[in-house]
Amino acid sequence: MNSDMTGDTGTRLTIDFAVDGRPRTERIAPNTVLLDLLRDRYGMTGVKASCERGVCGACTTLIDGTPSASCSVFAFSVDGRDVETVAGQASGGELSPVQRAFAECGGFQCGYCTPGMIMLTTALLREDPEPDDETIRSWISSNVCRCTGYQMIIDSVRRAAELIRDDEPARDIEDAR
Known part of the structure; x- marks a missing residue:
């Protein structure tokens, strides 16, 4: 993970990770949460936004195989890791x-x-x-x-x-x- 100052936009972090097996590189603000990155940047609305406090589980993803409430995970923490979402469970048009x-x-x-x-x-x-x-x-x-x-x-x-x-x-x- 690298950080730099980018003028008026403030500190940005560069992270490399995988979402449903696809490698990704993103430049994000340090306070970006994984839920927002998945929904807003990738359009992955299957990861639900609900309580946004990590208590309801609607936004659960697997990070390196471990269930995690994506609303309470800073996106920078997935640098170098694998994130699985419900969208990645189906394969070849077949449900898991x-x-x-x-x-x-x-x-x-x-x-x-x-x-x-x-x-x-x-x-x-x-x-x-x-x-x-x-x-x-x-x-x-x-x-x-x-x-x-x-x-x-x-x-x-x-x-x-x-x-x-x-x-x-x-x-x-x-x-x-």
Whole structure:
């Protein structure tokens, strides 16, 4: 990360990072938060702006695989890191298993918490591919669902685990080719 003074615009920092696998270089003000960078500069409105205090989870992204409230993360802190958003979960026009599970089980309700819940679920299933309900509840407790769709979200997490487990042999066969 480099900083310099740029006349009337004040201090700017140059950061290099990746968003959904795409390398990015940005010049930002030191007080820029990741949420604003993603939404305003890249148009990634799937990362929701809600409480802007880091308590509701609607803006959850994964930074080097760890769930983070992007509204409370200064953008300069992602220099040299990988940021994953809900927009990067689908591949080749196909929904990820987690996204498919949320659609199948109705875990999206009004949809506002859904991107954050999908990112939490992605991180959870990477860490624990077969979580029990207590573990699922613990993980999703950091995000607020105003529609009280928690049971459908829990069902979605369980279904995502099944879809991922069912896809494993196919991935192994493809990797062997």
